[in-house]
Amino acid sequence: MYQYDDxxxxxxxxxxxxxxxxxxxxxxxxxxxxxxxxLRLQNGVYLQRHAYMLRVAIPYGTLSSRQLRALAVVAxxxxxxxxxxxxxQNIQFNWVExxxxxxxxxxLADHEMHAIQxxxxxxxxxxxxxxxxxxxxxxxxxxxxxxxxxxxxxxxPEFLFLPRKFKIAIASAEQDxxxxxxxxIGLHLYRDExxxxxxxxxxxxxxxxxxxxxxxxxxDLSWKDLLSYVEAVLRVYNRHGRRDNKYKARIKILVRxxxxxxxxxxxxxxxxxxxxxxxxLTDAEYQRVASAFSSPDYETLDAADPDLGAWLARDEAxxxxxxxxxxxxxxxxxxxxxxxxxxxxxxxxxxLTGDQMCAVAELADxxxxxxxxxxxxQNLVLPDIRKKDLYRFWKALTELNLAxxxxxxxxxxxxxxxxxYCSLANTRSLPLASAIQQQFDDLDYLHVLGDxxxxxxxxxxxxGHHHIGNIGILGVDRHGEEYFQITIxxxxxxxxxxxxxxxxxxxxxxxxxxxxxxLTTYLDYREVDEPFAEAVQRLGIAPFKERVYGPSxxxxxxxx
Numbered sequence: 001m002y003q004y005d006d007x008x009x010x011x012x013x014x015x016x017x018x019x020x021x022x023x024x025x026x027x028x029x030x031x032x033x034x035x036x037x038x039l040r041l042q043n044g045v046y047l048q049r050h051a052y053m054l055r056v057a058i059p060y061g062t063l064s065s066r067q068l069r070a071l072a073v074v075a076x077x078x079x080x081x082x083x084x085x086x087x088x089q090n091i092q093f094n095w096v097e098x099x100x101x102x103x104x105x106x107x108l109a110d111h112e113m114h115a116i117q118x119x120x121x122x123x124x125x126x127x128x129x130x131x132x133x134x135x136x137x138x139x140x141x142x143x144x145x146x147x148x149x150x151x152x153x154x155x156x157p158e159f160l161f162l163p164r165k166f167k168i169a170i171a172s173a174e175q176d177x178x179x180x181x182x183x184x185i186g187l188h189l190y191r192d193e194x195x196x197x198x199x200x201x202x203x204x205x206x207x208x209x210x211x212x213x214x215x216x217x218x219x220d221l222s223w224k225d226l227l228s229y230v231e232a233v234l235r236v237y238n239r240h241g242r243r244d245n246k247y248k249a250r251i252k253i254l255v256r257x258x259x260x261x262x263x264x265x266x267x268x269x270x271x272x273x274x275x276x277x278x279x280x281l282t283d284a285e286y287q288r289v290a291s292a293f294s295s296p297d298y299e300t301l302d303a304a305d306p307d308l309g310a311w312l313a314r315d316e317a318x319x320x321x322x323x324x325x326x327x328x329x330x331x332x333x334x335x336x337x338x339x340x341x342x343x344x345x346x347x348x349x350x351x352l353t354g355d356q357m358c359a360v361a362e363l364a365d366x367x368x369x370x371x372x373x374x375x376x377x378q379n380l381v382l383p384d385i386r387k388k389d390l391y392r393f394w395k396a397l398t399e400l401n402l403a404x405x406x407x408x409x410x411x412x413x414x415x416x417x418x419x420x421y422c423s424l425a426n427t428r429s430l431p432l433a434s435a436i437q438q439q440f441d442d443l444d445y446l447h448v449l450g451d452x453x454x455x456x457x458x459x460x461x462x463x464g465h466h467h468i469g470n471i472g473i474l475g476v477d478r479h480g481e482e483y484f485q486i487t488i489x490x491x492x493x494x495x496x497x498x499x500x501x502x503x504x505x506x507x508x509x510x511x512x513x514x515x516x517x518x519l520t521t522y523l524d525y526r527e528v529d530e531p532f533a534e535a536v537q538r539l540g541i542a543p544f545k546e547r548v549y550g551p552s553x554x555x556x557x558x559x560x
Contacts, residue, residue: 020102044115061089065361070111072357123153130375163241204255207462232271301333345434350378418458425458427475489536
């Protein structure tokens, strides 16, 4: 994985010193909260409902075991003993005190981490596939280009004050696991017929108040033109994006208002001015960065391990976990393992305790190569585990409560922190997630349902990505009361789709029953091995709506 160079270290250390001075001036009353707000946002600090929150950047979701231990120290020393993994592959600490944040940032800087550009109207953390570099269906490793984008965008003065936040994702596999069409810019890296690296560029995606899936603006971009073309897109957005209305300030609104063809013409015109400048990438620059992502020292192992086969036949619980929580690896004898942070109703989706972080770091060193990934789904991934070690590894994860075999199933819920923490939220997401996990804790039933995503957002900002969940739940305020709007049929992969609203919203206590009726309808009508989203696409929402809004539901008080 990438290691800081002298420039990185100097930049991050300087930012820590600058922010320490700003915090002291805020605490001393020299800065008002209004004056302090843009300064703290540049350093990942939010003022939430009960306390300040610090969001730490994890570029393209990659962590070392040493860094995970450092995050455990932050959780235990400065927070309430846990951190929260986000859909942007970052981690948040929800209970930090302002006077301690400079010390936290200095500690993070000592471990090659920071919180720069995890908030504010700038280019945010570059995200990618959590299995990048090891996935069997990968065309090539997208992380070198993700790192180049990170270096280029960090503290780039031209793009620190955009009309709104700007999110970029890059992927290079047969399956899109980075939700690229839901980003301001999505990048697909592939090889052309001559074997050259090319990029498919998608623009204008985003969720929130106006959910829109991105569209292809260029399909044959050379990797050498990555920075110049992204710069051209950002310049057009910076110049023409709306600044008078934050709800209409995202690039998706600009693309929609201009039309894709007109937007593309503006970008191409800007690109012609800069494409042959110093922003063009060279082979030497690519190799400089790519050398940090060389493969670890893998052993030569057989694809089929006899001990693994014996344990799979002998232990049903282990077999079920292996089926749902491991992924094929490029190297024979290895798999990638997903650690579920969703063991049940007592744990908020995405939460990890400091003790768990330390223990997982030890496992990463002992069973892997000291590297971990944060997944879009708020889980952890250990990318390189030998098949022959899997049974012992599973046993260790079970003791840590990180071995629930529900990856990709209904209870692998994506949820924002909601009104328990966030001052923007209309409703609380976590109690609803807990109720759903408790109601559907039968693994046999979950396996009958098959892969099925459920996403919860506490407000229209859609931090839980509810629009692209197979079942999406949005918290809405109805005259001071919590209600929840349901969408179905969303999807985030190759066949990305936005969910459709089934009808009027529901009180919180009604939602579990509504989900039960949706699932029963799906089981009644689905064809053999037909996923939920495909069933909705084939059937439409009518049979689901009829089942949900039947006489028994109306009597329970469904309201618009």
